[in-house]
Every structure is written in structure tokens, then in C-alpha cells.
Amino acid sequence: MGWSYxxxxxxxxxxxxxxxxxxxxxxxxxxxxxxxxxxxRRTLSINLPGGFTWRKTSTRH
Known part of the structure; x- marks a missing residue:
């Protein structure tokens, strides 16, 4: 396992x-x-009540 920061x-x-x-x-x-x-990378996150999450990630162009 390597180091992270x-x-x-x-x-x-x-x-x-x-x-x-x-x-x-x-x-x-x-x-x-x-x-x-x-x-x-770009990520759009929408967090709804009750623990529901929607995420959309787009790669670098």
C-alpha cells in the first residue's frame, strides 16, 4: 500500500x-x-433526502 495525500x-x-x-x-x-x-474529469452530483445520490462523470476532452 502506497502513501496518499x-x-x-x-x-x-x-x-x-x-x-x-x-x-x-x-x-x-x-x-x-x-x-x-x-x-x-468533471462530476455532477445531486444528493436527495433519504440517502439517494445521482452522479454523472465526464472524462477529459
């Missing part, structure tokens, strides 16, 4: 994610969030 810094609805692979960012709240990872 992840740190998240919040600025209101904006979040900066630092990891070993690079820097990513996301914005939103508990119900709706858009994320851009360090390798360029």
Missing part, C-alpha cells in the same frame, strides 16, 4: 482539493455539487 480547503460554496496528483476544485452545497478533478 488529500487536503480540502473551503471558501464558502467553493472548495479547493489538494492531492498527490494535483489540484482540483468544486463548488456547490450538500444537495448539488460540481467537481473538477486534478486529472480533468
Amino acid at each position: 488529500r487536503k480540502s480547503i473551503k471558501f464558502g460554496p467553493f472548495r479547493l482539493n489538494l492531492s498527490r496528483r494535483g489540484v482540483g476544485h468544486s463548488w456547490g452545497n450538500r444537495l448539488f455539487r460540481v467537481t473538477r478533478t486534478a486529472d480533468g
Whole structure:
């Protein structure tokens, strides 16, 4: 098992994610969030009451 690193810094609805692979960012709240990872993937997350979650990830173009 290798080492990993992840740190998240919040600025209101904006979040900066630092990891070993690079820097990513996301914005939103508990119900709706858009994320851009360090390798360029985009994820749209919608969290509904009762534990239901919908996610759509698009690859880097």
C-alpha cells in the first residue's frame, strides 16, 4: 500500500482539493455539487433526502 495525500480547503460554496496528483476544485452545497478533478474529469452530483445520490462523470476532452 502506497502513501496518499488529500487536503480540502473551503471558501464558502467553493472548495479547493489538494492531492498527490494535483489540484482540483468544486463548488456547490450538500444537495448539488460540481467537481473538477486534478486529472480533468468533471462530476455532477445531486444528493436527495433519504440517502439517494445521482452522479454523472465526464472524462477529459
